[in-house]
Amino acid sequence: MEYTHLSEFEIRPGTLSIWTAELPEYAWQPDDRPLTSVHAGYCAGVDPADPLPGRGRWIGTAFEMDAPFDAAAWRETLRRWHARHEGLRTTVDASARTRRTAGAAELVIAEQPIEGLTCGAEINEFLRGALELRLSPLVWPHCLAATVDHPGTADFTVLIAADHSVLDAYSQAILILELRALYTESVAGLPARESATFGSAADFAVLERAAATALDPAGPAVTTWRDFLADGSMPRFAPHAQRPVEAGLPQPSVSRRVLDLAELERVETALDAVRHRLSVAVFAGLALAHRERFGGGGLRTVMPIATRPDLRWLESMGWFVNVVPVDIALDDTDDIAAALDHARAALRRARTAGDASWNRVLELLEVAETPRFGVSFLDIRVLPGYELVADLRGRTLRAESYSPDEVFLWVVRAADGLYVSTRYPAGFPPEVMDEFLTAFGHALRAITAGAAAPADHTAAAGYALTPSAAPDRGSDPLAGAAQVG
Template sequence: MRLTNVSQMQVQPGRLLTYSVTARAAEPPERLPLSFDQDRHVGLGSRPGSWMAVAFHLPVQAERETIAQAWLHVISRHGTLRTVFTKKQNDAAAPPAATPERDQQAGDQHCGGPQTDLQLSSVQIEPGTWEELTGQSPEAIRAILRAHFDAVCQSFNAPSHRLCLIEDPASARPAQVIIGSDHAHVDAWSLLVLARDLAHCVADLLEGHPPGVDLPPAESFASHSRHLANRPAPPPEVVARWREILEAGGGAMPTFPLDLGDISQPVEERVEIRDVFDAEELAAVEAHAKEHSVRLIAVAVSVMTRLAGELSGEPFRAVFPVHSRDDQRWYNSVGWFITNSALENDDAGYQSSYAAVKEAIRLGSYPLAPIMRTYGGMPQVPGMFAMSWLDHRKLPVNVAQDLNPQHVSAVIHTDGVMIWFVINETGLHLRCRYPDTRQARRSMRTWLAGLVYGLRAPLEQLALREIKGTAR
């Protein structure tokens, strides 16, 4: 799956349609636990650009009503797609808790404490209607799709997800599907689950089978939030390590080490994509990493550690998202199964870099709420720097490349830097989002050039080794 954004995604020409379902209060009403990240994200309020989407082509031709029926079944599989966020009113007006009081209190603590003014409730989803949106050219479709998802996929919408189709009447090609959702309900892994489930259910309906009958069970994300809330408190050494990391950042999460200009307020984003390795080159660099008893991610951290030291004189420090699907029962579920960790390294050696990755994964294996409560939530300042590592080859859920799957981000204003490393059978590419200021463009040009050069350096070493071997 290629990572892109709505202004750069690949779309086929044709008619853009949207399918809007109806959400009604569940009977009986049910209050569900919020996760720490849901509380942070939704607490910022409804706003454009809080969504993410998956785009892909169906493997077969299907009528739009068949696609709608399959989508309704997908919604029925995944509990988070049948929940909505609201502001708390008063205790008398709030729906009763669906769990024992002890579990509800744990859920409140997990989302940052009972002081949160948010609540998450289940809803019933009923069939909707198709509406055609204007626009035929790819440029028009991208603009309309962006405005549409900005409007309908906001945190407090009910529901905050939407199914869209692009039908090309001039071609026999199957429809292109785009599913958008507020980020509070999905992560990158979830996008793969949604694409797989919808394609599978459409095929079942066309073959006369019950939709999704062969799909594995999908436990709800609310169950996962409750599971995390009931885990033991993090050990003292983990809390102490987080304190060290935040103190090193001046009381906040890690920031990008180079000048980003005036980012006292978020500014328009700039997005750059670099194709780093093809499949053959990827295999060669992975073999190089294996020779040094590490994985490819250690090579990347080594390169960035060297860059940080040479360009800023500081250790490499970055926010490091880690998935929290710590059991197979969550592998086929849709939700925001991500927690944030921090990666810190001051030694560019492969072993040190790999040890830093392992430490970050360990830090990310504990719920953040009890750790961050002392700081009033996760403390961040303008310039926050994050790196994400996603190897699609190692996920238990995937989408065939011939369906042209795309992870589509919104276009936003930002005051931070985010780099995604995305790996699949075709190779490795990276995507970088940063503030579009003069200083940031200059800094990121240097950083990205150094990063790509450093990642490809083992290929030059291997080529020299082959030349020397041939000369002998």
Template sequence: MDDFTPRPGRLVEWTAGADAAAMVAAASLDPSPPSYSQKFHIGWHQANMAGGVRPSSWLTAVFDLPGRLDATAMAAALESWVRRHPTLLTWFQLDDGRPQRYAIRPADFSLRPAVLGTFDAGADIRDRLQEQFDSRIDPLTWPPFVVAGIERADSATMLFAVDHTHTDGYSLIQIFREVRDLYEAELAGTSAGLPEVGSYVDYCASEVARASEISSDSSAVGTWLKFAQACGGTPPGFPLDLGLPPGGRAPGVSYTMELFDAAEADAFNAACLRAGARFSGGLLATLGIANQRLAGEDDYRGLMTLHTRTEPRWLVAQGWFTNLVPVQFPVAGHRRFGDLLPKAQLAILRAAKLNDIPFHWIAQILAEKMNLLSDPRSVVPMTSYIDLRRAPASKDFEAARFQVIAGHSEFDEVFIWINRDWHRTTFTAVHPDTTVARQNVHRYAELVRSVLREVAHNGDAPLAQ
């Protein structure tokens, strides 16, 4: 959020206002259980609060719309959008420490615009929005979102902050197309024609039912156990020092670097295809090379995010449709990127077979043997790759200045997102804000970029420098 400085304008929020209390009072108990990600997120939030730290549990989609904003038409579009995604009409309360879901009746839900003031400085708008997001969004409150807009004569900037309990990165990406189309349909008096969509609330119930069929003696649990044992009983972390004392954490900071442009990405992809692999396999092979060069690690081990939108009804649904899977492959004994690449791709394919089983359920099964979730205040480190070109309306992202931003939390590890769009591929890391972590994360990213570009330009790269 610190890097977000919008153009000045009039700040508007769409809110249920005083009606929110009545909506909550009329809400009903929903028997649908939380997903395993939701349950973990609530525990993480509560553990940090108990430790005196209020974490920012929200993620925000930001984009511009052309022309002067019609706030009333936008209110109608937002009401349609929220009703389209039932998870946004739910929240959780703790019953003897266990999260219980409650649901607002869709017919009771409404929004109205409220002007918060005109601001001459973008930094003042940012600070006001961050205060709004941090003070009002958490997994045990309804509504679990704040929607705001910055009005100007020639354009408007829309912001959708949603608690992570009800969204993920790809869900945020889809907000742009859906809200834009619904808003334009309101202005034109037509239908937006959006595809049918399922409910994440239903997904949660099906996930818990599937997980209940997994026993501790299943082959999948055995695979996870071997992986965890190879990692020393804890999740695999960043290979370099982060400048933290044992058990220490620090406020997180984000660092983004452009890895290569569209032409270089295409060339890198072609090199991967020639070796019978894919772009994602090439990325992990490169991380394996970086770990070996900088930290001497002979094997790559990491947790990778994969989406769980395995049915058509989930494809454009709002919710937390991701899972963590274990990826490992040998790096030592290979001479070049092209030799290592098939091993990395095979490791991803093997890991994908475990994607049906929620990571947090696995951690619960293995809790007596392994410490995969040793500190409830911490988040498990992971690596994510998203090809944004597959998202609806992705060719409009650049003109709309679409972006995803997050708030402040404390971390003890590094989280990596590699995103490819129509113009560039970027490396983003969130890490503890220490001098040592900054130096080592930047050094790591620079080496990753160097190897990727060498493959893009030469078709291959050596493992050793």
């Protein structure tokens, strides 16, 4: 599953409708459950008068439903979805920055047919503009849906887009099969599946804020961050490579397959032999590529991780994300074997900050700067039905960003290989990013070369791997899909 812009998702011609949840004002009630630390900080940085509140902020998912379009069944699908997830029925009092929540009894789903717009490219352009205009962290609904009916092929395209405050990357991925199941149930007139794993994001916020309040300034999490920020600033990705450009330009986006499936499986086999996980290899490869292309001592970045503390929130819609620091120090002679060991140690250090709200930690450290360079990793195979998602053309989407200095990379272990997506400032030369991503692929392939190198040619090959002292089954900051934003 690629993580791309909506503009990179080809929409086939069809009939477009926008679907919006509606609630009467009397349905909304004050809710004394807090916002999570990241949610509160995010809303505090939003200008209520911004005419394009969704610009650079929304995230979403697009896929093709493998069934004919039934408007009544789709309306019921969205109603059930909003009824199931309290996080979709909660909002922020813009003046007091407190929570308001509504029950599901009064909820209706309104359809807005968009007449005279059937060309896929024009639909795409229209949707991009509508999402920037209509999605806000301060104004409910925070989620919009669109459908494009394709009568000739008896299927339809679905777009779900939301402000980031009510959706995270894991939610983006799992909602495809959830909506497909709800639609199938609605068409057949069956009740929706019940589960104890659709826990409320607002209930999670209670736990998160209590833990944030209890953070010890001298504890391991704060110490990890303090050491990471010892030079006084957040890491940046090759700032010296940027060129001056006019303000307000959209960031370029790149998505490519770094390793095909055969290459990736050979790498994974080599990693199994030396007891390293693929996530460790990804960060080791990025560190080597960064050293090769930009010099310096390896890689300093932050990593988004999922913070769903137990099964109650396994299938929830919400923003369950923390950020941890990753510092991989390399010297000039470190090869891939050494880089793997350094990366594993760095990810283990990052685990000490996994349960500590990064917003609260930075507050304790009196650091106002926010992360400008981040790396996320997801092994899509942990998602239920991941192979069907590919058949449905499932794509996770992000809004175009206009940041002059942010660089983010998303690495995905997909069913057919390893993919990397990135966005970077308009002033960053595309050929430099291309060279960096190419070096990343070369570093990963070196793992296979190392596994094949005879032991007595270690020095000449520079890649020979030897088993780690202990299995690396706990080297990820969190298991499976945890490393997503």
